[in-house]
Amino acid sequence: MSATLVANVVISGLLTGLVYGLMALGLSVIFGVVRVVNFAHGEMMTVAMYAAVLLFGAFRLDPILAALPVAVLFFAVGYALQAGLINPFITRPEHSQFILLVAVATILSNVTLMAFGPDAHSVQTDYQLDSWALGQIIVDKARVFAALSALATTAGLFAFFRFSRIGTAIRACADNHLGARIVGLNVKHLYALTFGLGAACVAVAGCMMTLLVEVSPSLGPSYTLLGFVIVIVGGLGSMPGALLGGVLIGVSEALAGLFIDPSAKSMISFALLIVVLLFRPQGLLGSRT
Amino acid sequence: MKARLLMAALAAVLIALPWMAGNYVLSVATLALYFAFTGQAWNVMMGFAGQLSLGHSLYVGLGAYAAAALFTKFGIGPWAGIWLAMALCVAAGAAIGLLAFRFGISGVYFALLTIAFAEFTRIGFDHIGWLGGPGGLFLKVEQRTSIDLADLRGTPAMFYYVMLAFTAGAFALCAWLLRSRAGYYWQAIREDEDAARALGINTFRWKLLAVAISAAMTSFAGVFFAFYYNNLFPEQIFHISQSIEIILGPIVGGVGSLFGPILGAALLTALADSLNNMVSAMGWDIPGVKQVFYGVILLLVVMFLPNGIWPPLAKRLGLERKA
Amino acid sequence: MALLEVRSVSKSFRGLRAVTRASFEVPEGGLTALIGPNGAGKTTIFNMAAGVYAPDAGEIVFAGRRIDRLRPDQVCAAGVGRTFQVVKPFAGLSVLDNVIVGALRAERHVPQARRVALGILEKLDLLAKKDLPASSLTLPDRKRLEVARALATGPRLLLLDEVMAGLRPTECDQMVEVFRALNRGGLTILLIEHVMRAVMALARQVVVLHHGEVIAQGAPQEVVRHPAVLECYLGEETEL
Numbered sequence: 132m133s134a135t136l137v138a139n140v141v142i143s144g145l146l147t148g149l150v151y152g153l154m155a156l157g158l159s160v161i162f163g164v165v166r167v168v169n170f171a172h173g174e175m176m177t178v179a180m181y182a183a184v185l186l187f188g189a190f191r192l193d194p195i196l197a198a199l200p201v202a203v204l205f206f207a208v209g210y211a212l213q214a215g216l217i218n219p220f221i222t223r224p225e226h227s228q229f230i231l232l233v234a235v236a237t238i239l240s241n242v243t244l245m246a247f248g249p250d251a252h253s254v255q256t257d258y259q260l261d262s263w264a265l266g267q268i269i270v271d272k273a274r275v276f277a278a279l280s281a282l283a284t285t286a287g288l289f290a291f292f293r294f295s296r297i298g299t300a301i302r303a304c305a306d307n308h309l310g311a312r313i314v315g316l317n318v319k320h321l322y323a324l325t326f327g328l329g330a331a332c333v334a335v336a337g338c339m340m341t342l343l344v345e346v347s348p349s350l351g352p353s354y355t356l357l358g359f360v361i362v363i364v365g366g367l368g369s370m371p372g373a374l375l376g377g378v379l380i381g382v383s384e385a386l387a388g389l390f391i392d393p394s395a396k397s398m399i400s401f402a403l404l405i406v407v408l409l410f411r412p413q414g415l416l417g418s419r420t
Numbered sequence: 421m422k423a424r425l426l427m428a429a430l431a432a433v434l435i436a437l438p439w440m441a442g443n444y445v446l447s448v449a450t451l452a453l454y455f456a457f458t459g460q461a462w463n464v465m466m467g468f469a470g471q472l473s474l475g476h477s478l479y480v481g482l483g484a485y486a487a488a489a490l491f492t493k494f495g496i497g498p499w500a501g502i503w504l505a506m507a508l509c510v511a512a513g514a515a516i517g518l519l520a521f522r523f524g525i526s527g528v529y530f531a532l533l534t535i536a537f538a539e540f541t542r543i544g545f546d547h548i549g550w551l552g553g554p555g556g557l558f559l560k561v562e563q564r565t566s567i568d569l570a571d572l573r574g575t576p577a578m579f580y581y582v583m584l585a586f587t588a589g590a591f592a593l594c595a596w597l598l599r600s601r602a603g604y605y606w607q608a609i610r611e612d613e614d615a616a617r618a619l620g621i622n623t624f625r626w627k628l629l630a631v632a633i634s635a636a637m638t639s640f641a642g643v644f645f646a647f648y649y650n651n652l653f654p655e656q657i658f659h660i661s662q663s664i665e666i667i668l669g670p671i672v673g674g675v676g677s678l679f680g681p682i683l684g685a686a687l688l689t690a691l692a693d694s695l696n697n698m699v700s701a702m703g704w705d706i707p708g709v710k711q712v713f714y715g716v717i718l719l720l721v722v723m724f725l726p727n728g729i730w731p732p733l734a735k736r737l738g739l740e741r742k743a
Numbered sequence: 744m745a746l747l748e749v750r751s752v753s754k755s756f757r758g759l760r761a762v763t764r765a766s767f768e769v770p771e772g773g774l775t776a777l778i779g780p781n782g783a784g785k786t787t788i789f790n791m792a793a794g795v796y797a798p799d800a801g802e803i804v805f806a807g808r809r810i811d812r813l814r815p816d817q818v819c820a821a822g823v824g825r826t827f828q829v830v831k832p833f834a835g836l837s838v839l840d841n842v843i844v845g846a847l848r849a850e851r852h853v854p855q856a857r858r859v860a861l862g863i864l865e866k867l868d869l870l871a872k873k874d875l876p877a878s879s880l881t882l883p884d885r886k887r888l889e890v891a892r893a894l895a896t897g898p899r900l901l902l903l904d905e906v907m908a909g910l911r912p913t914e915c916d917q918m919v920e921v922f923r924a925l926n927r928g929g930l931t932i933l934l935i936e937h938v939m940r941a942v943m944a945l946a947r948q949v950v951v952l953h954h955g956e957v958i959a960q961g962a963p964q965e966v967v968r969h970p971a972v973l974e975c976y977l978g979e980e981t982e983l
Contacts, residue, residue, distance in 0.1 A: 168528050216723075223726060225527060226472055230671050230722045233664060237715035244708035348708075352660055356539065359532055394546060401540040408533050409523050601847050601856075608844045611833035618793065618827070620819035620848035620896055 135267040140385045142270060146278035148381020150339045152374035153281040154354065155361035156288065157332030163368040164305040164325040167217060167228050171236035173354030174243075175330060179205060179337025180346040181243055187254040187341075194254055195280050198338040202331040209330025214323040221322075236351060244348040251345040259342070277339035284335045285374055288328070292370070301325050305368065353397070360404045366414025375416060422738060434584055438577040446576045450648075452689035453583040454641060459669035459681030460590040461637035466667075467676030468603065469630035470610030472527070475516075475534030477662035478541055479509040479635045483642020484652050485545065488557050491571075491646075498572045498643050505639040512537075513635030517628045535660060542658030552652070559650040572647035579648050586640055587682070593637075595678055606630055610676075672721050674728025683730050691717065746771040746900055746931050747792070747823075752801035752811075754787055754955075761787045762955040764801070769900070769933050769948075774926050776942045776963075777935045779952035780975060785935045786828060788952070789902050792933075793825045794818035805900065819848060824898030826889040828905045828935075832877035839864065839873040841888055845895030860895055867891045867921060883914045887921075894925070901925075903934040907941045919944045943967075951975070 154176055161169050169175075182201045183194040212235070220228045261272040292298035304311040304321050312318050340346075357380070365376025383403070384396040391399075407414060437449055458480070465471045486508050487501035516537055520530050546554045567574035572582070597603050605626050608616040613623050646652055656662070673684020695710045725732065745768040754762045762784040769775045777785045791798050792805075794815040803811040810818050819825075833841050842863055846856035864870045867887045872880065877888060886906055893901060903922075907915050919941055926932055936942045942949065942963065949966040951959040959969040966972055 168531075219723075225531070226466065226667070226671055226675065227722055227726060229472075229474075229531070230668075230718065234715045234719040234722065237718070238712055241708035241711035241715065245706050245712065249707060356535065356660075360536075363529075363532065392547070395543065398540055398543045401536045401543075404536045405519075405533065405540070408525055408529055408536070409519055412523075412525065412529060599853065601851065601853060604840065604844050604847055604853070607836060607840075608833055611835055612831045614815075615827065615831035615833065615892075616844070617815040618819060618825050619845045619892060620816050621844075622814075622816045 137386075137389070138268055140389045141382055142268060143274060144382040144385025145378055146270070146274040146381075147343060147385070148378035149278040149281045149285075149374070150336055150343065150377075151357065151361060151381050152365075152377025153285055153332055153339070154336035155358045155365065155377050156285060156370060156373040157329035157336065158358040159362045159365075159367065159370065159373040160288075160332065161326055161329035162362060164301055165213065165217070165221070165322045167221070168225070168232065169329070170229060170232040170355055171239060171351075172333065172358050173356070174236040174239040174351035175205070175209075175333045176337045176340070176354045176358075177346060177348065177350045178239055178243060179334040180341050180350075181247060181252070182334075183338040183341045184252045184254055184346060187256075193256055194338040194341045195276060198280065198284075198335045201338055202334040205330040205334035206327040210323045210327035212330075213326035214319065217326070218319050218322060236355070240348055240351045247348065249348060251347040253345040254341045256342065273342040277342045281336060281339055284332065285370075288332065289370055291328075297321075297324065357397075357400065360400045363412070363414055364403055364407050366416040369414065369416040372414055372416035376414070379415075426737070431588075438580060443576045446580050448689060448693050450576070450580045450583050452686045453580070453587045454644065455665065455669045455685035455689060456682040457583065457587045457590050458638060458641045458666045459673070459685050460587070460594055461634050461641065462666050463670045463675065463681050464594065464597070464637065465630050465634040467670065467680075468598070468606040468610065469627055470606075471627060471630065472531045473534045473631075473634070474531045474660070474663050474667070475536075475538030476634075476638055476666045477658050477660065478512060478534070478538040479638035480642040480645060480662060480666075481538075481541065481545070481652075481654070481658040482508045482512055483639030484646040484657055485551055485557065485642075486639075487643040488559060488646040488652055489551060492557065492559060497570050498647055499570065502640065502643050505643050506636045509635040509639035509642075510632045513631045514628060517631035521624050521627050535663070538658055538660065538663060542654050545654035545658060554654060556651050556653040558652075559646065561650045572644075579644075583644060586644065590637060591678065591682070597633075598678065602626070602629065668718070670728075672718070672725075672728055674730035677728070677730050677734075679734070680728050680730040683733070684728065687729065744771050745769065746773070746806060747933065748802075748804040749788065749792070750802045750804065752788065752791060752798045752803060754784075754791060754796065754798050760955055762791075762798075762952075765952065765955070765957045766801075767950045767957055767960055769931060771899075772926070772929060772931055773948060774922070774932045774945055775934070775948040775950060776946035777933065777950050777952060778937070778942060782954075783952040784955040785952055786904060787955075789825065789904055789933075789935060792818070793823065793902060819896055819898070822897075822899040823902065824893035824896050824900070825902040826886075826893050826904055826906060828908075830882075830885045830889045832880070832885055832888055832892075834876070834878040836877055837874050838869055838877055838880070838888055841877050842891050842895045845892040848896035856895075860891075863891050863895050866924075867894075868917075882909050883911075886910065886918070890921075894930075898930070900931045900933065903932060903936075905935050905937060907936060907938040910938075912940065915941055916944075 158169060158172050161167065179201055183197045186192040186197040187194060220231055256273065258272045262269050263272060292302060300316050301321050301324065304316060304318055308318065361376035361380050362373055364379060366372030380400055383399050387396045387399040438446060462473065462476050465473050483505035486505040487498050490496040490501040490504060491498065516534060520533055525533055545551065551557050567578045569578065605621050608621060609623050609626060617623055668688055669685030670681040672688060674680025692714060695713050699705065699710050747769040749765060749767050751764045751766050752762060753764055765788060779785055790796050791811060792803050794813045794817065797812050802809055805821055805823060808821065810821055833844065839860055842860035843856050846859040850856040850859055864873055867890060869884065869887055869891060872884065880888060890906065907918060910918065915938060922932060922945055946963050949960065949963045950957060951966060951972050953975040958971045958975065959966050
């Protein structure tokens with residue numbers, strides 16, 4: 132087991148982790164603000180992946196470029212979903228909210244099953260199999276592009292939340308729901324916006340993901356769980372935390388695949404989740420409310 | 421009085437079913453009872469003590485594998501195997517409960533913890549070669565004409581009655597628990613844990629008890645599963661979709677009530693089955709159609725019947741009383 | 744003989760001193776009021792006595808036994824009942840069931856607990872409403888329910904946290920009568936109150952807290968004339 136091999140695996144995991152981080156960011160934003168467990172998150176990711184595959188198949192549109200229209204579409208659908216379906220459920224008990232989103236997830240994953248069949252699909256861009264060599268280290272081009280796009284989107288989102296008025300309003304909502312309403316913020320609209328943004332993140336992450344893996348209808352639940360592991364490990368309500376969590380999970384999964392067993396990858400993630408939930412539930416970068 | 425008459429009528433129908441219906445209907449009824457039973461077991465944790473578990477497949481799987489392993493490796497029958505199954509499940513439940521409650525984990529975080537444990541176990545069992553690994557563990561399927569109750573080998577009718585007995589037992593147990601000191605204390609904890617503590621309730625101990633009882637009950641379902649289906653795959657039995665199926669009955673029927681889980685399970689099983697038939701009859705044999713219908717109906721129920729189907733139904737039937 | 748002794752108790756929250764070396768006693772069969780401006784530390788002392796937090800320093804002794812590091816349920820088992828400032832009924836349960844939960848502390852079996860609960864509901868004039876869901880009660884009735892539930896645990900000492908808040912004068916007077924009767928029956932009561940009407944009518948001893956410190960204690964008539972108390976409530980006299 133050479134150092135080069137380990138280094139390659141770590142870098143690969145890191146790059147993949149950035150895409151995971153973007154997906155988790157969407158979840159963190161939704162969970163952190165609207166406080167709803169989006170159990171359909173993984174399914175949304177899967178649908179985004181299919182969208183990218185579809186656009187590639189029909190127009191040979193590179194997933195990185197496809198990310199923009201898909202994100203816009205997902206934003207609109209996410210907004211509608213929150214405004215129309217989920218908003219009335221904010222005050223309901225958790226198990227009701229949960230079932231609502233499980234129902235949505237079931238519908239999404241089975242509609243994709245109906246539309247695309249159970250077999251895997253993928254994109255094959257020109258640069259899919261290319262790589263760069265930096266001395267002994269070999270990095271896949273596709274992975275680098277995906278990671279950079281994810282990073283760019285994340286930075287954009289950070290800036291939005293930090294510097295724009297709406298972003299600040301959303302953060303206020305997350306902090307104090309009642310207070311936000313008292314100062315006149317239209318909380319329902321802001322929640323819907325937030326869900327739309329979260330969905331858009333997932334859309335971009337999904338498009339990026341098609342450069343790295345194949346898509347099949349059953350991927351949903353594992354991405355949902357992965358998203359939650361990352362969000363909790365990284366820290367709820369912390370955007371850098373989602374990114375850090377993503378990278379951490381990406382690297383640990385890659386290393387686990389190398390040293391133990393490819394199928395044991397998720398075991399590490401779950402073990403990490405359990406440990407974090409017990410000893411530091413606010414995650415690495417989160418704050419205790 | 422009305423309630424007793426209805427229950428007696430229901431009991432009569434259930435007992436007489438094998439004479440009235442063929443094997444197919446019997447298998448659907450057995451499935452409905454299976455989910456009524458597991459839903460009732462889950463309800464003890466959620467409806468009574470207010471702890472949302474999304475990882476109940478852990479107990480089904482552990483129970484199933486324990487009994488199946490004892491049977492296939494050591495020739496020990498299910499009625500003895502069930503003790504190991506219960507012990508394992510109680511230990512697992514207690515471990516989860518202890519960790520979670522000691523560290524003050526509740527709500528969504530608790531639910532995620534239960535999922536994590538179930539998933540961890542699922543992948544873990546994939547790596548236990550001695551129990552078949554991902555390829556599965558198999559019980560020898562014998563001729564289903566003679567009845568061997570000791571080893572749970574027999575006709576569909578036998579399995580139906582076993583499941584019926586389990587479900588009736590669960591119902592009786594839950595009815596008794598609900599009216600006991602435990603029932604009052606659990607409901608108090610569910611409603612307001614701080615207020616409960618101020619009234620002298622050791623909430624940690626009582627929550628742990630709910631988890632342990634729920635886990636122990638679910639282990640029975642696991643044992644049944646092993647001997648009914650005769651094959652166990654970690655990917656299937658520990659999968660999160662199993663956990664979700666378990667909770668659908670009580671949530672659709674009505675969490676916290678006694679009849680809710682039973683009604684919900686019966687309705688959902690009947691629905692799934694009729695959807696299957698309808699879809700095949702219409703020639704829409706595209707995989708996924710049935711699930712989409714299922715999802716839509718679930719959506720509608722949860723949107724318009726927030727407390728489940730049983731409370732408004734009970735009101736209609738004039739059966740209004742505590743659970 | 745002092746039933747409850749608060750001995751030089753202090754508590755800080757993240758650097759903010761909530762209570763500083765507070766000491767006072769409540770005699771057995773006594774009726775003591777804890778008063779003081781908002782933020783004086785009254786509820787903090789209650790919460791320490793009830794086991795919600797442990798004091799940073801000092802002790803709390805109940806019937807000769809230290810209770811300051813016990814859990815809330817252990818404190819209740821020792822004989823201390825409490826109500827909450829913002830009432831916490833078990834909304835999904837009936838009024839009777841709420842009180843039965845309390846009664847089950849002392850009576851293991853539900854039928855006996857039920858009997859005890861019914862008796863207490865009668866004492867607090869809630870018997871007619873016993874089968875109503877707790878969520879449907881008005882505020883004064885919720886306060887009575889809160890008291891009934893705590894009473895059902897069979898305490899020797901009852902901690903009442905601002906029970907009169909939000910009640911009209913007639914309702915307040917009714918509650919005062921209930922507490923007087925309970926006290927005559929042997930129950931020791933320590934109450935936090937802002938409503939002076941109730942304090943003056945009920946209390947045989949008043950303890951005044953200000954900025955976490957006990958600034959005066961004694962019979963009500965003396966305490967309200969105490970210069971330190973007047974200063975903290977009314978401010979210093981200024982020369983015009």
